[in-house]
Amino acid sequence: MGRYTGPKCRRCKRLKMKLYLKGDRCYSEKCPVEGVRYINPPGEQPKRWYPRETPYGIQLREKQRVKEIYHLREGQFKNLFERATKADGVTGETLLILLEKRLDNVVYRLGLTTSRTQARQAVAHGHIEVNGRKVDIPSYETSVGDVITVRGKSKDIPFFSEALAHEIEVKEWLTVKRRKMEGKVTGEPKREDIEYPIKENLIVELYSK
Numbered sequence: 001m002g003r004y005t006g007p008k009c010r011r012c013k014r015l016k017m018k019l020y021l022k023g024d025r026c027y028s029e030k031c032p033v034e035g036v037r038y039i040n041p042p043g044e045q046p047k048r049w050y051p052r053e054t055p056y057g058i059q060l061r062e063k064q065r066v067k068e069i070y071h072l073r074e075g076q077f078k079n080l081f082e083r084a085t086k087a088d089g090v091t092g093e094t095l096l097i098l099l100e101k102r103l104d105n106v107v108y109r110l111g112l113t114t115s116r117t118q119a120r121q122a123v124a125h126g127h128i129e130v131n132g133r134k135v136d137i138p139s140y141e142t143s144v145g146d147v148i149t150v151r152g153k154s155k156d157i158p159f160f161s162e163a164l165a166h167e168i169e170v171k172e173w174l175t176v177k178r179r180k181m182e183g184k185v186t187g188e189p190k191r192e193d194i195e196y197p198i199k200e201n202l203i204v205e206l207y208s209k
Helices: 008-015 024-027 053-072 073-085 091-100 105-108 116-124 158-164 200-207
Strands: 128-130 147-150 174-177 182-185
Touching: 053 073, 053 091, 053 200, 073 200, 091 105, 091 116, 091 200, 105 128, 105 147, 116 158, 128 182
Parallel strands: none
Antiparallel strands: 128 147, 147 182, 174 182
């Protein structure tokens, strides 16, 4: 199955969670799920009650949420989960840490773009360098000490300057020099660095069946 290319706001409604897929719009009043207590599926009128969800349905939705947040296909996500099961530590937390270390996510976390979609595009189009070398693979796994920069010829692209005009909270495992459009991985991401209300144990239960 190919990547979903339809309206992103429909994904938030379908998965009943604000996924922050559209950058600035997600933080503005234009967001259709901003301040909404009950998120209704796209195309449906509000109801007083919904059919009871099965445990499998709840687990599946949690997996779909994480896939949408980090923009992964099923095969990519499953491969990362298998790596997490073979690594030391708690499987669910290890999975999220592997997701956080992806280059496209690091570019987004540094505030060089306003969304992960934009970050993925920036990497894939060759606008990002790691330790002075161009890397155009969004899934590239960063390591402590890696220096991520916007390539010299790409610094004039509008969406980089627009992203840097916004003040963001950079995670403790990263440092950034905004004027130079440069950041560095100074540590390993931790579970508490991930602000989304993700229940990774449900994903582990789903794949353990």
